[in-house]
Amino acid sequence: MNPVQESLLQLITETSTNLPADARRALKRAQLQEEFGSRAALALNTIVDNIVSAEEDTQPICQDTGMPTFIVHCPAGFDQLTFADDIRAAIVEATKQGKLRPNSVDPLTGKNSGDNLGPGTPVIHFHQWRQDEVEVRLILKGGGCENKNIQYALPTELPGLGRAGRDMDGIRKCILHAVYQAQGQGCSAGFIGVGIGGDRTTGYELAKEQLFRDLEDTNPNETLAELENYIMGTANQLGVGTMGFGGKVTLLGCKIGVMNRIPASFYVSVAYNCWAFRRLGVVLDPATGDIKRWLYKDTVEKMERPVAAFDSEHAIVLQAPISDEQIRSLKVGDVVIIQGEMHTGRDELHHYLMEHEAPVNLQGGIIYHCGPVMLKDDDGTWHVKAAGPTTSSREEPYQADIIEKFGLRAIIGKGGMGAKTLAGLQKSGAVYLNAIGGAAQFYANCVKEVSGVDLLDRFGVPEAMWHLQVEGFPAIVTMDAHGNSLHKEVADESMLKLEDLKEPVFA
Numbered sequence: 001m002n003p004v005q006e007s008l009l010q011l012i013t014e015t016s017t018n019l020p021a022d023a024r025r026a027l028k029r030a031q032l033q034e035e036f037g038s039r040a041a042l043a044l045n046t047i048v049d050n051i052v053s054a055e056e057d058t059q060p061i062c063q064d065t066g067m068p069t070f071i072v073h074c075p076a077g078f079d080q081l082t083f084a085d086d087i088r089a090a091i092v093e094a095t096k097q098g099k100l101r102p103n104s105v106d107p108l109t110g111k112n113s114g115d116n117l118g119p120g121t122p123v124i125h126f127h128q129w130r131q132d133e134v135e136v137r138l139i140l141k142g143g144g145c146e147n148k149n150i151q152y153a154l155p156t157e158l159p160g161l162g163r164a165g166r167d168m169d170g171i172r173k174c175i176l177h178a179v180y181q182a183q184g185q186g187c188s189a190g191f192i193g194v195g196i197g198g199d200r201t202t203g204y205e206l207a208k209e210q211l212f213r214d215l216e217d218t219n220p221n222e223t224l225a226e227l228e229n230y231i232m233g234t235a236n237q238l239g240v241g242t243m244g245f246g247g248k249v250t251l252l253g254c255k256i257g258v259m260n261r262i263p264a265s266f267y268v269s270v271a272y273n274c275w276a277f278r279r280l281g282v283v284l285d286p287a288t289g290d291i292k293r294w295l296y297k298d299t300v301e302k303m304e305r306p307v308a309a310f311d312s313e314h315a316i317v318l319q320a321p322i323s324d325e326q327i328r329s330l331k332v333g334d335v336v337i338i339q340g341e342m343h344t345g346r347d348e349l350h351h352y353l354m355e356h357e358a359p360v361n362l363q364g365g366i367i368y369h370c371g372p373v374m375l376k377d378d379d380g381t382w383h384v385k386a387a388g389p390t391t392s393s394r395e396e397p398y399q400a401d402i403i404e405k406f407g408l409r410a411i412i413g414k415g416g417m418g419a420k421t422l423a424g425l426q427k428s429g430a431v432y433l434n435a436i437g438g439a440a441q442f443y444a445n446c447v448k449e450v451s452g453v454d455l456l457d458r459f460g461v462p463e464a465m466w467h468l469q470v471e472g473f474p475a476i477v478t479m480d481a482h483g484n485s486l487h488k489e490v491a492d493e494s495m496l497k498l499e500d501l502k503e504p505v506f507a
C-alpha cells in the first residue's frame with residue numbers, strides 16, 4: 001500500500017475499533033445517572049466492557065460496520081480521482097483484515113461483493129477549500145440505527161403529539177417523536193443529527209453532517225442552541241433508556257442544522273446514531289499522504305472495565321436442546337446464560353427457511369439474529385471477530401412461523417419483536433432474549449468455536465448460517481412464553497410521557 005492508503009487504513013481501523021473521546025464522556029455521564037443494578041445500568045456496563053475490549057484487541061466495536069461515509073476537504077487542484085481510488089484500496093484491505101464487515105450487497109441479486117466495494121459503496125463526498133491540507137472525516141453508521149432515520153414533511157399529525165405545524169413547535173415535536181420511535185431498535189442510548197429545511201435529499205445530508213460536530217460544541221445559532229438544550233433535557237424524560245430497557249438516559253447528544261427550503265416543502269430530517277458513535281478524522285499532508293493530526297482526539301478518555309456486567313451466579317443456564325418446561329418457567333426480566341450451540345440467522349436465512357428445510361436440526365434450538373465479522377486462518381478454521389445482535393424487528397413477518405415449523409425455543413436479538421412473534425412464543429413455547437446491541441467484542445469472547453457454516457456461498461458472510469459453540473453468553477428475557485413483552489411495556493409508557501409534551505413550548 002502507498003502512504004496515502006496506509007494513512008486511510010489507519011483511519012478506518014481506528015474508527016471501527018476506538019470510540020472517540022466525546023462519545024466516551026457521554027457514556028460515562030450516562031453510567032452515573034442510572035440506578036445501580038437496573039437493566040439500564042447492566043446494559044451500560046456491558047457497553048463499556050465492550051469498548052475496552054475493542055480498543056485493547058483492535059477489533060470492531062460493533063459487527064455492523066455500516067456504510068463507510070467519507071467527507072473529504074481538499075485544496076483546489078487536488079487529484080480527487082486518485083484519492084478516491086486510494087480510499088477504495090484502503091477499504092478492501094480493512095475488510096480483508098476484519099476491521100470492516102463485508103456490507104456491500106447488490107439489491108437485485110442479493111450478492112455480497114465481499115470487499116465492501118460496489119456501485120455507491122463506499123460513500124465519498126469531496127469539497128474544496130482554501131487550505132493547503134487534506135481533511136478526511138469518516139463515519140461508520142450501522143444498519144440498525146440507519147433504519148431509525150426518519151423524515152417529516154410539515155404540517156403533519158404525530159402519534160401522541162398531535163399536529164406539528166411549520167414552526168419551531170412543530171420542529172420540536174418531530175424531533176421528540178424521532179427519539180421515541182427509535183426505542184431500543186437503534187441501540188439506544190443514541191445520538192441524533194437534525195436537518196431543518198432543504199429538500200428530501202439535502203435535508204438528510206444536513207442531518208448526517210450534524211453527526212460530525214463535536215458533542216460538546218455550542219451551536220452558533222442561538223435559536224438552534226436553545227432547541228438542542230431543550231431536546232437533550234426533554235427527550236431523556238421519555239424513559240426509553242439504554243437498549244429500550246427503560247431508564248433515565250435515552251439520548252446522549254443532539255445537534256441541529258438549518259438550510260433554506262422552497263415554499264412548498266418543509267422537511268425535518270433526523271439521522272439517528274447508536275451509542276457506538278464511530279466517527280473520527282485525520283488531516284493529511286497532500287504531498288506525502290502522512291497524518292499530520294487527528295480529529296476528535298484532542299483528549300484521551302480512558303474507560304475502566306466494569307468488575308462484572310451480568311450477575312452470572314444468579315442467572316438461569318440454558319443449554320440446547322432446551323425443553324418446553326424450562327422455557328415456560330422463564331419470565332420477563334430473567335437473566336439467562338447460554339451454553340452450547342446456537343445458530344446465526346438474519347433476513348436472508350429467515351426468508352429461505354419459509355420455503356426450505358433447515359440445514360441442521362433446530363428442535364429445541366436457538367437462533368441468534370447476528371451477522372458476525374468472520375476471518376479464516378491458513379488451515380481453513382473460521383474465527384469470530386465481532387458478533388453482536390442485529391435488530392430483530394426485520395424478522396417479524398417470519399419469526400412465529402419459523403419457531404413453530406422447526407421447534408425453536410429461543411430467539412436472540414435486540415430491540416424486541418411485535419405482536420405476531422409474541423403470540424407465536426406463547427403458542428409454541430419459546431422466548432425472546434435481548435442481547436446488548438453493539439457489544440460485538442463482549443459476545444465474540446463468548447464464542448469458543450465455530451462448528452460449521454451453511455449457505456455461505458449463497459448469502460455471504462453476514463447472512464450465512466453460522467453454527468457457534470458458546471460459553472457464558474448472557475442475555476435478558478424481554479418477551480416470554482406467557483404473552484409478556486418488556487418492549488411493549490416500555491413503548492406504551494414512553495408514549496404516555498410523549499403525550500405529556502403535546503402542549504406548545506416555543507412561541
